[in-house]
Amino acid sequence: MAVGQVRYSIPEEMVIESASPGARYSLESASDPDVAMNTIQTYKLNPSDNFKLNVDGRKIPELVLEKPLDREKMPVHNLILTAVDGGDPVRSGTSEITVIVLDINDNAPQFEKQVYETNVSEKATPGTEILHVKATDADEGVNGEIEYFFAEQTSDLILSLFAIESSTGTIVVRGNLDHETNSLHRFDITAKDKGNPQLDGHCGIEIKILDINDNNPEIIVTSLTSPVPEDSAVGTVIALISAKDPDSGDNGKVLLTLSPKSLFKLNPSLNGMPINYTSSTKFR
Numbered sequence: 001m002a003v004g005q006v007r008y009s010i011p012e013e014m015v016i017e018s019a020s021p022g023a024r025y026s027l028e029s030a031s032d033p034d035v036a037m038n039t040i041q042t043y044k045l046n047p048s049d050n051f052k053l054n055v056d057g058r059k060i061p062e063l064v065l066e067k068p069l070d071r072e073k074m075p076v077h078n079l080i081l082t083a084v085d086g087g088d089p090v091r092s093g094t095s096e097i098t099v100i101v102l103d104i105n106d107n108a109p110q111f112e113k114q115v116y117e118t119n120v121s122e123k124a125t126p127g128t129e130i131l132h133v134k135a136t137d138a139d140e141g142v143n144g145e146i147e148y149f150f151a152e153q154t155s156d157l158i159l160s161l162f163a164i165e166s167s168t169g170t171i172v173v174r175g176n177l178d179h180e181t182n183s184l185h186r187f188d189i190t191a192k193d194k195g196n197p198q199l200d201g202h203c204g205i206e207i208k209i210l211d212i213n214d215n216n217p218e219i220i221v222t223s224l225t226s227p228v229p230e231d232s233a234v235g236t237v238i239a240l241i242s243a244k245d246p247d248s249g250d251n252g253k254v255l256l257t258l259s260p261k262s263l264f265k266l267n268p269s270l271n272g273m274p275i276n277y278t279s280s281t282k283f284r
């Protein structure tokens with residue numbers, strides 16, 4: 001009885017092509033020099049989820065793919081074909097069949113998170129690393145090699161402010177960030193494998209730009225009575241002023257003060273700060 005080893009390389013199933021179910025792989029028939037009942041009567045295959053055995057009229061066994069192969073689940077299938085003769089005593093021989101499943105690019109890169117969020121100071125300089133994104137791809141070789149890019153349709157503003165290292169997924173500052181102009185940036189990153197055809201995956205990025213106190217307060221005089229008549233009564237409103245500071249929180253709060261020797265007083269008002277003339281001393 002033949003004892004041998006057979007090796008097959010079969011692509012994992014993708015669509016209705018390559019090794020789709022029903023594909024047949026002819027196995028050399030085992031040879032048995034005996035004749036009649038003593039020659040090979042049956043073949044058996046050890047249990048397999050993906051293959052079954054078919055023996056045609058000429059008693060040539062063939063391996064039939066019953067279920068798609070998935071290299072990512074099982075890259076190698078070891079099958080044992082047993083040939084049994086009809087003699088007495090029964091004799092049998094086995095062939096080891098090794099099926100190597102060839103990779104097809106059937107997995108898209110997948111990011112570890114759907115959305116990555118982080119904060120960066122508006123004073124961060126170009127080259128500062130902000131964030132790492134990471135995607136994985138279950139395929140083999142180039143089918144599983146990933147590169148990172150900004151998604152198509154990413155705005156010119158984003159492209160001017162941030163950069164991504166395609167091989168590492170590191171996002172760095174590229175331009176000058178400004179909390180006062182944009183305190184939050186949202187964009188998408190695409191991971192592409194190098195298979196043919198190429199598959200891709202996406203994730204979202206949200207970068208908050210943290211404020212620093214980089215703006216001086218500005219005083220705005222909205223109305224002013226000038227000159228002021230010297231007999232103005234104490235309490236006369238002579239100017240409405242306001243102040244603004246585009247920074248956020250305490251960085252944008254403004255405290256207005258007048259020099260202590262001033263003849264004027266600051267009073268809060270709804271729409272600005274009226275300066276009241278409060279001194280009884282007339283001024284010239």
Ligand SMILES: [Ca+2]
Pocket residue numbers: 012071072103104105106107138139140
């Ligand atoms: Ca694959």
Ligand SMILES: [Ca+2]
Pocket residue numbers: 105106107108109137138139143144193195199
């Ligand atoms: Ca892939």
Ligand SMILES: [Ca+2]
Pocket residue numbers: 213214215216217245246247251252
């Ligand atoms: Ca400020």
Ligand SMILES: [Ca+2]
Pocket residue numbers: 122179180211212213214215246247248251
């Ligand atoms: Ca600021």
